[in-house]
Amino acid sequence: MRVISLVSAAFAIAAGVIVLLGYFFPDQLGTLRVLLLDWAVIIAGVAVLVGIFNLAAVQMEKFRLGQKGGTYGLLLVISLLITFGVGLILEPANPYGQLYMQIAINGIIVPVEASLMAILAVTLIYASIRLLRRRVDVMSVVFLIVAVLFLILIMPTPFGPLLGDRANQAMVDFLRTFSGGGARGLLIGIALGTLLTGLRVLFGVDRPYGGN
Amino acid sequence: MLALSLLVLSAILLVGFTFWRRRTPASFRLIGAYERLNRSVGLAVENGTRLHISLGRGSLLTARGGSALAGLAMLRRLAERTSVSDRPPIVTSGDASLSILSQDTLQSGYRAAGAEEQYRFTTGRLTGLTPFSYAAGVLSTIHDENISANIVIGDLGTESALLAEASDRENTSLIAASDDLSAQSVFFASSQDPLIGEELFAAGAYVGAGASHEASLHVQDILRWLIILAILLGSLLKIVGAPI
Numbered sequence: 082m083r084v085i086s087l088v089s090a091a092f093a094i095a096a097g098v099i100v101l102l103g104y105f106f107p108d109q110l111g112t113l114r115v116l117l118l119d120w121a122v123i124i125a126g127v128a129v130l131v132g133i134f135n136l137a138a139v140q141m142e143k144f145r146l147g148q149k150g151g152t153y154g155l156l157l158v159i160s161l162l163i164t165f166g167v168g169l170i171l172e173p174a175n176p177y178g179q180l181y182m183q184i185a186i187n188g189i190i191v192p193v194e195a196s197l198m199a200i201l202a203v204t205l206i207y208a209s210i211r212l213l214r215r216r217v218d219v220m221s222v223v224f225l226i227v228a229v230l231f232l233i234l235i236m237p238t239p240f241g242p243l244l245g246d247r248a249n250q251a252m253v254d255f256l257r258t259f260s261g262g263g264a265r266g267l268l269i270g271i272a273l274g275t276l277l278t279g280l281r282v283l284f285g286v287d288r289p290y291g292g293n
Numbered sequence: 294m295l296a297l298s299l300l301v302l303s304a305i306l307l308v309g310f311t312f313w314r315r316r317t318p319a320s321f322r323l324i325g326a327y328e329r330l331n332r333s334v335g336l337a338v339e340n341g342t343r344l345h346i347s348l349g350r351g352s353l354l355t356a357r358g359g360s361a362l363a364g365l366a367m368l369r370r371l372a373e374r375t376s377v378s379d380r381p382p383i384v385t386s387g388d389a390s391l392s393i394l395s396q397d398t399l400q401s402g403y404r405a406a407g408a409e410e411q412y413r414f415t416t417g418r419l420t421g422l423t424p425f426s427y428a429a430g431v432l433s434t435i436h437d438e439n440i441s442a443n444i445v446i447g448d449l450g451t452e453s454a455l456l457a458e459a460s461d462r463e464n465t466s467l468i469a470a471s472d473d474l475s476a477q478s479v480f481f482a483s484s485q486d487p488l489i490g491e492e493l494f495a496a497g498a499y500v501g502a503g504a505s506h507e508a509s510l511h512v513q514d515i516l517r518w519l520i521i522l523a524i525l526l527g528s529l530l531k532i533v534g535a536p537i
Contacts, residue, residue, distance in 0.1 A: 105297050118354075125354055125390050132389030132419035135396075136430075139415045149437045197425045197455070204454045208483040215485060224481060264474055267490040271472045273516050274494030275359030276300070277509040280307055282362055286505040287497075288401075289365040289394045 090285050097283045137161060231256055303512055310508030319498075319507040325486035327499035330468045333442035334371060334500075338378040342441035345434055346371065347456065348395055349447025349471065350387025350427050357448040360472040360493055361391050364446040365398050366506065367496040371444075372402025374500075376411055384417045385434055386447070387427030392419035428452040435459040442466040446496055449476045457483035470496070 096117050103114025140154030164185060171178030209228065212221055233243065234253050242249035281287045337344045348364040351357035368384060375382050384395040396417035403412045420430025435443060436459060443460045445453065445467065453469065453476040460467040461483065469480040470488035481487040491513060497506035 101300075121354060125352075128389040128393055129422070130389075132392050132422075135392060135414065135417070136419050136421075139418050142415055150433050153433075194423070194425045197429065197452075201451060201454055204458045205451070205479065205482075208454060208457065208479070212482045215483075224478075267474060267477065269520060270491030270513075270517065271360075271493070273513045273520075274363065274491040274509075275356065275472070276303055276516075277307065277512055278359050278362045278366070278494060280300075280304055281366070281505055281509060284304075284307070284505075286311075286503070287362065287366045287369075289362060289369075289398055 086288075089290060090288055093288075093290055094283060094285050097279075101279075101283070133161070227256060227260070299516070303516065306512045306515060307505070307508055310511045311505045314504035314507045314511075318504075319511070321495075321498065321507075321510070324488070324492060324495065324499065326468045326470075326484075326488050326492075327496070329466055329486060330442070330444060330496075331500065333444075333466050333468070334374050337380075337382075337441050338375055340441065341379055342439050343378075343380045344371065344375060344382035345438065345440040345443045346382055346384045347431055347443065347445045347447065348384065348386040348391055349445070349449045350422075350424065351391065351448030351472070352388050353390050353394070357472065360447050360470075361386075361388070361394075363494045363496060365391075365394055366502055367444075367446060367500055368395060369398050369402050370497065370500045370502045372399045373406045376403050376406035376408040380439065381411055381413065381416050383434055383438055383440075385420045385427075385431050386417075387419070387421055387424070387430075389419055389422070391447075392417055424450055424452045428455045431456055432459045435463055435465070440465055442468065445469040445471075445480075446493060448472055451475050451479060454479045454483065 099110060100114050100117055103110040103117075107114075137158045140151075140158050142148075143154040144151035144158075164181075167178060167181050171181070173179070209225065212225060231253070234249055234256075236243070244252060278287070282289070334344065336342075346364070346368055348361050348368070351359075351361040353361060371382060381399075384392075384399060386392045386395055396414050399417050400409065400412045403409045418430070418434070420434070421427040432455060434440070435456065440463065443456070443465055445456055446469070449456075449471045450473055453471060457467055457469065457479065467484050468486070468488070469484050470493035471477055471480065472493060477487075477489060481489070494513070495510055497503070498510050
């Protein structure tokens with residue numbers, strides 16, 4: 082077991098180092114980097130099938146144990162099997178296959194996602210209203226004021242921009258200076274965090290692929 | 294050349310600080326969310342409830358995978374700490390590769406704690422492959438699985454508002470961080486102790502994942518100061534009209 086985990090770690094680290102160095106030395110390692118990334122894409126494709134099996138297994142277990150929402154789980158697995166079967170049996174060019182997929186996407190997936198989007202809009206407004214009840218500090222007040230001000234400034238009205246074209250744009254640019262600077266600061270911090278996390282994985286200190 | 298130099302410098306600093314931190318453990322500033330996280334872990338074990346850890350939907354084939362890897366490092370430690378619990382934590386994700394890695398990480402955590410028989414592969418779940426299907430799958434976990442704390446760390450978008458709302462409705466703790474700016478603003482508005490920016494990557498250090506995580510924070514601080522100095526120097530040169 083230990084030997085397997087050491088070998089898998091060695092392979093993972095070597096692949097990571099080659100891909101990373103391939104960015105800096107494309108002439109020497111570029112081809113190998115592309116090959117390794119192609120393999121990674123194939124493995125990720127297979128991982129989707131494994132993931133869907135996991136999803137179906139979780140839903141079936143819910144149904145088997147009579148847990149809350151188990152019936153919905155069964156419905157999900159049946160829909161999944163039908164869609165998967167139709168996709169396998171009927172080729173993408175087949176008109177019946179295309180019709181089924183159109184019905185599945187335009188009749189089920191799009192309306193459901195649109196409904197969730199609508200719920201999301203209400204949820205966001207509700208969360209903003211409750212922000213000051215949850216936490217009263219300077220940053221929360223500034224956050225709310227800027228958000229409301231920005232929404233008012235970009236709000237379409239029958240009379241055009243509320244403060245007039247130039248004043249409105251100047252105000253938006255003024256607010257954008259601060260929000261843009263803040264966003265860049267946050268992104269720099271995230272980039273540094275990502276860099277160090279990647280290095281830990283390359284050094285084999287963090288081994289998310291198991292055996293650690 | 295600059296990028297490669299920065300990478301080599303970071304690697305050298307990381308190795309150096311890791312050895313240093315093994316001898317002298319660090320003390321960190323207080324971050325409310327991580328204090329609550331450590332309390333929630335203890336409470337979940339004591340009162341027989343579950344932790345729910347959501348790793349987002351950051352694909353490991355893109356730059357968004359960094360936050361997912363940070364979440365996995367934290368998960369490894371949490372799995373070890375909760376291995377004595379009757380109810381193992383549930384891990385959800387919106388990317389297939391990430392869900393497989395979360396299962397591996399859970400198993401490694403239990404194995405390290407000597408409780409590998411506790412591991413069930415259905416506790417590491419793929420809930421959906423699109424933002425809203427992922428969120429919809431996570432919602433049922435938050436509502437139906439006797440959860441006492443939700444730890445959401447990874448790459449998410451505005452759909453995170455649905456997760457925060459569900460957590461609030463169930464009156465459970467929410468510890469949330471994301472590398473996405475829109476999700477950060479959502480969490481700022483809907484979480485008690487929001488984690489902002491690179492605080493996401495401090496999760497491992499604050500749950501006791503080891504010297505290398507503590508060293509990472511030191512290296513991030515050093516690199517941040519270097520970037521600040523570079524920005525100031527660049528501004529100064531621009532002001533005096535030097536060609537840059």
